[in-house]
Amino acid sequence: MCHQAVGLIQAELERRGIVTASVTLLPEITRKIQPPRALALPFPLGYPMGAPNAPALQRGILRDLLALCEVDEVPLLREERR
Amino acid sequence: MANLQDLPLLLRARLRLYTWRRVDPVPKARLSRPLRACRVALVTTAGLVPPGLVPFDMDMLGGDFSYRIIPGDIDVSTLQEFHRSETFDHAGIAEDPNLAFPLDRLHELAVSGEIGEVAPRHLSFMGSITAPGRLIKRTAPEAAQLLRDDATDIALLVPV
Numbered sequence: 001m002c003h004q005a006v007g008l009i010q011a012e013l014e015r016r017g018i019v020t021a022s023v024t025l026l027p028e029i030t031r032k033i034q035p036p037r038a039l040a041l042p043f044p045l046g047y048p049m050g051a052p053n054a055p056a057l058q059r060g061i062l063r064d065l066l067a068l069c070e071v072d073e074v075p076l077l078r079e080e081r082r
Numbered sequence: 083m084a085n086l087q088d089l090p091l092l093l094r095a096r097l098r099l100y101t102w103r104r105v106d107p108v109p110k111a112r113l114s115r116p117l118r119a120c121r122v123a124l125v126t127t128a129g130l131v132p133p134g135l136v137p138f139d140m141d142m143l144g145g146d147f148s149y150r151i152i153p154g155d156i157d158v159s160t161l162q163e164f165h166r167s168e169t170f171d172h173a174g175i176a177e178d179p180n181l182a183f184p185l186d187r188l189h190e191l192a193v194s195g196e197i198g199e200v201a202p203r204h205l206s207f208m209g210s211i212t213a214p215g216r217l218i219k220r221t222a223p224e225a226a227q228l229l230r231d232d233a234t235d236i237a238l239l240v241p242v
Contacts, residue, residue, distance in 0.1 A: 002209030046170030
């Protein structure tokens with residue numbers, strides 16, 4: 001349900017000219033919702049940014065999301081192994 | 083990657099029957115400046131609430147569709163989580179709210195010059211919304227407009 005809410009909010013932001021990218025832990029669901037840009041990460045539910053108190057990992061994920069924001073072809077679902 | 087097969091049987095059956103709201107057509111915005119000049123906001127659906135604000139309603143039929151504003155200068159460790167879902171382990175976020183709302187990391191990227199600046203306002207929803215009509219019609223547009231009013235260039239969204 002979280003992934004649906006994210007996709008729907010994401011669409012509203014993008015309609016207002018704000019470029020968006022989201023994390024997904026459930027690409028199967030995200031494919032159904034079809035948000036503009038999503039990054040599929042190999043972490044369990046509850047751990048979207050990887051691990052607690054892991055600044056380098058969390059920063060790396062933010063960088064990858066920002067890089068996705070520079071891509072114009074949407075919808076885009078990028079799968080990433082870490 | 084989390085896998086639907088790992089969820090409890092009853093939940094899996096409900097998800098199979100659920101009519102997902104598809105975004106169609108897919109809207110597309112374009113960056114008008116380089117990342118190093120962009121103002122960036124975070125949106126979490128982890129149900130995080132700043133001190134002093136009303137918690138999310140765990141019992142609302144269809145799910146609490148309201149949102150909370152998180153100021154960009156908040157101490158992330160003071161955020162409290164009010165997400166009603168039992169499908170995930172809440173311990174990680176309790177230990178480090180950056181796990182679902184990486185505001186400290188965003189500040190670090192601003193300091194290193196990789197983004198222009200951290201937006202003044204960020205958003206928190208409680209993602210367990212099974213009846214998203216009021217989210218779609220009311221609160222998502224309202225919250226999105228708020229970031230627009232702040233001249234936010236980019237929003238990064240994190241579900242749990």
